[in-house]
Amino acid sequence: MDAIGRLVRDGVPVGTAFVVTADGLAATAAHVIAPDADADWTFVPLTMPGRSLPVEISALVDEAADVALVRIGEAVDWQPMALAPHRNATPGAAVHLRGFARSRDYDAGVGSYVGETSEDGRSWVKISCRHAQHGMSGAPVLLTGTGCVIGVVSLRLNAARWNRDSVLLAPVERLVALEPDRLRLVSPVHRFVDGxxxxxxxxxxxxxxxxxxxxxxxxxxxxxxxxxxxxxxxxxxxxxxxxxxxxxxxxxxxxxxxxxxxxxxxxxxxxxxxxxxxxxxxxxxxxxxxxxxxxxAPDLYDPYAKPTESADEEATRGG
Structure with a gap:
């Protein structure tokens, strides 16, 4: 089953998560679950809309890095997503994200890898992408052509000029640090296909x-x-x-x-x-x-994607 799904809190969609182990351990952004970890949480898989699977909020959270691991409580034949070091990407490399905008059943976007940035001693992966929307916090960003996740959507910057269309990702290395005995980084293999x-x-x-x-x-x-x-x-x-x-x-x-x-x-x-x-x-x-x-499916990469025409706020959490 497709590893991507929508996280729902007390019946209200609030973010995106993606499965990283065959037994249902899933990754998301810490700020998605932080407001109410004791709520009734469910996961709705992309390929099974309408089916809600119970979610257990674990203690595997790094709020500073904005990453968390949750456990999907029902046994399913998952196809977990592979994690690759973000430094495998070079500036300008094509990336794409997959997630759930609040206003849509499913959405995706394309962009390019920029590099790293840091704040308060924490490193973030920076990409340029005009498609990140509310509800996509916790969504995986993949290095196009490899099927590997390099980061988790945390924050979009919507400044009118500087840093416009910049999206900050928590590097997947921070996910692995939460559960090092179960999660591993892999070396991505480029496999561009037309579909x-x-x-x-x-x-x-x-x-x-x-x-x-x-x-x-x-x-x-x-x-x-x-x-x-x-x-x-x-x-x-x-x-x-x-x-x-x-x-x-x-x-x-x-x-x-x-x-x-x-x-x-x-x-x-x-x-x-x-x-x-x-x-x-x-x-x-x-x-x-x-x-x-x-x-x-073909690789999701549009070299002719145009920049956002307008900006409405300084910074937006995706979820």
């Missing part, structure tokens, strides 16, 4: 290819104008659309006849106007058959 989406009909034990593309915007329906044409009359009231949100594949259902998504850990009925995340090798069922969805 591929493959759709196939499932016919018994065999598959029949429908589409293979690096363009993840795919419409499905009875009209011949759709990229995936469904000619069977049983699909006359079926229409949907696949697209990428950040590095996550999302399906939006548009037709009055429902679709069904079957994954390794979930089965969903998707009604008109509803959306859901899609995992690699999930199966999308329509009236006339079942499609196998296979994909590898």
């Amino acid at each position: 591929t989406l493959r759709l196939s009909w499932m016919r018994g034990d065999a598959t029949e290819p429908i589409l293979e593309t690096d363009d993840f915007n795919v419409s499905l329906g009875r009209s011949a104008a759709n990229r995936v044409h469904l000619p069977d009359l049983r699909d006359s009231r079926f229409h949907g659309h696949l697209s990428l949100v950040g590095t996550t594949l999302v399906y939006q259902h548009l037709g009055p006849r429902p679709a069904y998504l079957h994954g390794a850990t979930r089965q969903l009925k998707i009604g008109k106007g509803e959306s859901c995340t899609v995992g690699d090798k999930d199966r999308l069922r329509v009236a006339s058959g079942t499609m196998l969805v296979e994909f590898s």
